[in-house]
Amino acid sequence: MPRYRVMYAKEGPARYISHLDLIRAFERAARRAGLPLAFTQGFNPHPKLSFAAPLAVGTAGEAEFADLELSGNISAGVVAKSLSGVMPEGLRVIEIRLVPDSAPALMATVDLAGYTARAVLAMSLDKEMVEKAIAEFLARPEILVERRSKSGEKRIFDIKPGIITMSAQINDDIIVLDAELKTGSSGNIRFEELLGAFSENFCIPLRGNFVLCRRALYTAGRNRQDMLW
Amino acid sequence: MNLLQQILPLVKKPARYAGGEWNVVHKDWENTEIKVAFAFPDVYEVGMSHLGLQILYNIVNSRPDALMERAFAPWPDMADKMRENSLPLFALESQRPVRDFDIVAFTLQYEMSFSNILYMLDLAGIPLLSGQRDAEVPLIIAGGPCAFNPEPMADFIDIFVIGEGEEVVNELLDVVSAGRRKMLARKEILLNAAMVPGIYVPSLYQVFYREDGTFLKIRPLRENVPEKVTKRVVKDFDRAPFPIKPVVPNTEAVHDRMMIEVLRGCTRGCRFCQAGIIYRPVREKKPETVLRQTAELVNNTGYDEISLTSLSTSDYSPVLEVIRAIADKHAQQGINVSLPSLRADHFSVGLAKEVQRVRRSSLTFAPEAGTQRLRDVINKGVTENDLMEAAGAAFKEGWQAVKLYFMIGLPTENDEDLDGIAQLAKDVLALGRKNGVPRGRLKVTVSVSSFVPKAHTVFQWEPQAPVEYLKRKQDELSKKIRDRGLTLNYHNADLSLIEAAFARGDRRLGAVLINAYQLGCRFDAWSEYFKNKLWLEAFRQAGLEPGWYACRSYKYDDPLPWDHIDPGVSKQYLVLEHKRAMAGILTGDCRTGSCTGCGVCPALEIEPFYAGSEQ
Ligand code: SF4
Numbered sequence: 001m002p003r004y005r006v007m008y009a010k011e012g013p014a015r016y017i018s019h020l021d022l023i024r025a026f027e028r029a030a031r032r033a034g035l036p037l038a039f040t041q042g043f044n045p046h047p048k049l050s051f052a053a054p055l056a057v058g059t060a061g062e063a064e065f066a067d068l069e070l071s072g073n074i075s076a077g078v079v080a081k082s083l084s085g086v087m088p089e090g091l092r093v094i095e096i097r098l099v100p101d102s103a104p105a106l107m108a109t110v111d112l113a114g115y116t117a118r119a120v121l122a123m124s125l126d127k128e129m130v131e132k133a134i135a136e137f138l139a140r141p142e143i144l145v146e147r148r149s150k151s152g153e154k155r156i157f158d159i160k161p162g163i164i165t166m167s168a169q170i171n172d173d174i175i176v177l178d179a180e181l182k183t184g185s186s187g188n189i190r191f192e193e194l195l196g197a198f199s200e201n202f203c204i205p206l207r208g209n210f211v212l213c214r215r216a217l218y219t220a221g222r223n224r225q226d227m228l229w
Numbered sequence: 230m231n232l233l234q235q236i237l238p239l240v241k242k243p244a245r246y247a248g249g250e251w252n253v254v255h256k257d258w259e260n261t262e263i264k265v266a267f268a269f270p271d272v273y274e275v276g277m278s279h280l281g282l283q284i285l286y287n288i289v290n291s292r293p294d295a296l297m298e299r300a301f302a303p304w305p306d307m308a309d310k311m312r313e314n315s316l317p318l319f320a321l322e323s324q325r326p327v328r329d330f331d332i333v334a335f336t337l338q339y340e341m342s343f344s345n346i347l348y349m350l351d352l353a354g355i356p357l358l359s360g361q362r363d364a365e366v367p368l369i370i371a372g373g374p375c376a377f378n379p380e381p382m383a384d385f386i387d388i389f390v391i392g393e394g395e396e397v398v399n400e401l402l403d404v405v406s407a408g409r410r411k412m413l414a415r416k417e418i419l420l421n422a423a424m425v426p427g428i429y430v431p432s433l434y435q436v437f438y439r440e441d442g443t444f445l446k447i448r449p450l451r452e453n454v455p456e457k458v459t460k461r462v463v464k465d466f467d468r469a470p471f472p473i474k475p476v477v478p479n480t481e482a483v484h485d486r487m488m489i490e491v492l493r494g495c496t497r498g499c500r501f502c503q504a505g506i507i508y509r510p511v512r513e514k515k516p517e518t519v520l521r522q523t524a525e526l527v528n529n530t531g532y533d534e535i536s537l538t539s540l541s542t543s544d545y546s547p548v549l550e551v552i553r554a555i556a557d558k559h560a561q562q563g564i565n566v567s568l569p570s571l572r573a574d575h576f577s578v579g580l581a582k583e584v585q586r587v588r589r590s591s592l593t594f595a596p597e598a599g600t601q602r603l604r605d606v607i608n609k610g611v612t613e614n615d616l617m618e619a620a621g622a623a624f625k626e627g628w629q630a631v632k633l634y635f636m637i638g639l640p641t642e643n644d645e646d647l648d649g650i651a652q653l654a655k656d657v658l659a660l661g662r663k664n665g666v667p668r669g670r671l672k673v674t675v676s677v678s679s680f681v682p683k684a685h686t687v688f689q690w691e692p693q694a695p696v697e698y699l700k701r702k703q704d705e706l707s708k709k710i711r712d713r714g715l716t717l718n719y720h721n722a723d724l725s726l727i728e729a730a731f732a733r734g735d736r737r738l739g740a741v742l743i744n745a746y747q748l749g750c751r752f753d754a755w756s757e758y759f760k761n762k763l764w765l766e767a768f769r770q771a772g773l774e775p776g777w778y779a780c781r782s783y784k785y786d787d788p789l790p791w792d793h794i795d796p797g798v799s800k801q802y803l804v805l806e807h808k809r810a811m812a813g814i815l816t817g818d819c820r821t822g823s824c825t826g827c828g829v830c831p832a833l834e835i836e837p838f839y840a841g842s843e844q
Binding site for chain 1: 242
């Protein structure tokens with residue numbers, strides 16, 4: 001059965017759709033589009049739909065990836081066109097390509113994610129100061145955060161090896177923090193964890209809160225700019 | 230970066246507040262004359278499961294001169310964030326404050342949601358009391374089943390809509406828009422609204438009490454205001470506007486599926502049931518209409534399940550044909566049919582079998598009472614035989630779990646009736662074992678609620694059993710219903726008392742509601758939020774007692790606080806039915822062809838409509 005890789009954005013009101021609900025949203029959109037989703041066999045069949053990496057509720061995604069399988073051969077262009085017209089506000093199909101059966105699963109491919117956090121500064125802040133704070137932060141031998149397992153147990157985890165880059169920009173009263181973090185099965189750092197750990201030592205005076213966005217997902221390997229195609 | 234964007238990541242289930250769902254309607258605010266906010270006094274997931282919302286959303290948004298947006302009760306974590314940030318209650322579509330609308334329309338689905346109406350008004354920055362609102366504030370209207378005894382909410386609601394809203398909502402919008410154009414004062418618009426059949430404007434009526442505190446009468450304050458308000462009913466239900474493009478939630482609703490209403494009304498005549506009176510007479514949708522609307526719903530929503538809704542879907546004359554036709558047409562698209570509320574009989578199990586080809590969840594039957602004697606009193610035309618046959622068929626067909634619904638505290642109840650509940654539960658369990666359901670899998674759940682006398686029912690004159698009695702009987706039942714495979718649930722008796730007080734309450738309860746809200750009551754339909762102590766304190770502060778309302782009995786000729794609301798069914802008929810109940814005489818369903826004389830058809834110049842099964 002043909003497998004299609006969907007690159008899409010998850011913005012506006014759609015940024016609040018949880019991972020579980022996102023699966024349903026795609027399933028319903030496909031049904032509205034009249035696309036024949038392929039289903040798993042068994043007692044409780046569910047659509048063959050998989051995502052590269054779950055996105056935290058509230059974080060926007062500019063270039064997210066999902067694979068879906070259809071039970072009939074339809075050109076990728078037609079799938080893209082019919083799906084585009086039936087997505088809820090903020091879920092936007094960017095591109096769809098047919099991928100070969102042999103292509104590894106998205107989840108096994110994704111290795112890095114690029115994030116941006118934006119906020120309004122409550123008072124003016126010197127860019128060098130922030131840069132110095134970031135340099136000191138990244139120079140620490142370890143950066144410890146507290147995580148909770150599914151059963152609710154707390155444990156301490158070092159996120160430092162998963163931080164690839166981190167930088168800051170300031171334009172007037174807007175501060176923008178960028179980071180590239182390990183994502184996927186070979187290690188997974190949440191952007192909120194990084195922001196939390198950073199602001200523990202360096203307090204950024206904000207009006208309101210950070211608004212978060214995942215800009216891109218990357219594969220492992222030499223070419224870091226390689227998207228998940 | 231707007232405020233909402235910064236708050237939403239900090240609250241639970243932010244999709245509740247984000248809007249942007251499929252089929253949402255965005256209209257041009259500036260160029261639309263009348264703006265209505267539909268306000269559902271519970272969380273998003275509950276409100277979005279309510280078909281009435283989708284019906285009205287479709288009707289109002291179909292008008293070129295009007296728009297409707299939605300607002301729900303924010304969960305307490307969100308309310309805290311809104312207050313911290315001075316963000317008033319807003320509608321999801323435009324994110325505009327609810328107080329900027331011309332009309333805010335609440336639905337009164339259950340008494341325990343009343344506190345949430347005060348909560349939402351307060352969050353919206355709208356004065357709680359009708360009398361304190363000026364021209365700048367939206368008109369607050371309310372409809373739904375609890376509007377049939379509107380008095381406890383009379384202080385807070387400007388306009389009540391009694392009965393089915395499909396037609397009257399348009400008439401009301403016309404009155405408001407005409408009033409706007411003529412620059413009429415709020416009071417004049419209210420007066421004009423009161424002339425519309427089915428509209429009750431409580432501020433135009435005065436209530437009189439006797440010296441002993443009992444209710445005496447309610448009278449209009451002006452000559453041309455009607456003494457009685459008769460419910461509205463849609464005559465041609467088949468052609469009534471139906472939402473074929475419902476809003477599809479982005480987060481899982483309680484009923485997360487397509488809903489198609491196949492019939493309205495139920496004339497089985499259970500004597501405790503309010504819906505059975507206020508939605509009379511029975512009107513069925515033609516099968517071809519159901520199939521056409523189903524096909525459109527499938528295309529427009531993308532859901533994989535369709536529920537045939539009504540008060541009693543196994544009564545829908547062409548139910549079997551319709552289910553089969555839907556399966557024929559839509560099964561290859563992966564669409565399942567689901568049926569709510571099944572009758573405890575063999576036919577219903579057959580229906581369930583027809584629709585639940587894959588899933589084997591549990592089947593629910595509602596015998597309501599434990600003995601034949603008491604089932605005759607309440608006119609539940611189900612025999613022990615019916616129930617056993619149905620349960621047996623269910624087990625044979627592969628179901629392993631059965632739910633049984635009962636009520637305690639019913640009029641004339643005695644110990645035998647309670648023993649009967651335990652016995653039935655055990656018998657059903659034994660039947661499951663006999664039919665070879667594996668012991669570990671076999672599950673019989675007994676759900677016991679407490680009788681709440683409701684306005685306009687045959688039992689409206691009957692007292693609720695005292696809380697202590699209900700609790701004692703719950704204890705006794707839990708001692709008797711104890712076996713591997715048996716589970717007993719019962720409702721909070723304290724909550725049933727408050728519910729009963731409001732169900733038969735009068736206008737003085739407005740003060741109790743204000744007290745309760747100020748003491749912190751909200752989300753009272755959610756057991757984790759219901760705080761009995763606060764409610765008792767709220768009554769005490771108002772100098773009233775919940776038991777005085779809930780546990781009292783009325784005489785037939787006692788004036789009742791809801792006598793000015795007319796459901797079309799005559800009081801005489803209710804009296805007759807009450808007498809038959811006490812004598813244990815059953816009354817048949819008029820769908821079999823012989824009118825039992827409830828009076829609704831002649832009073833409202835309407836007839837029952839059955840779709841027939843000839844198709
Ligand atoms: S008036 Fe007669 S036919 Fe009409 S609903 Fe009542 S009992 Fe049935």
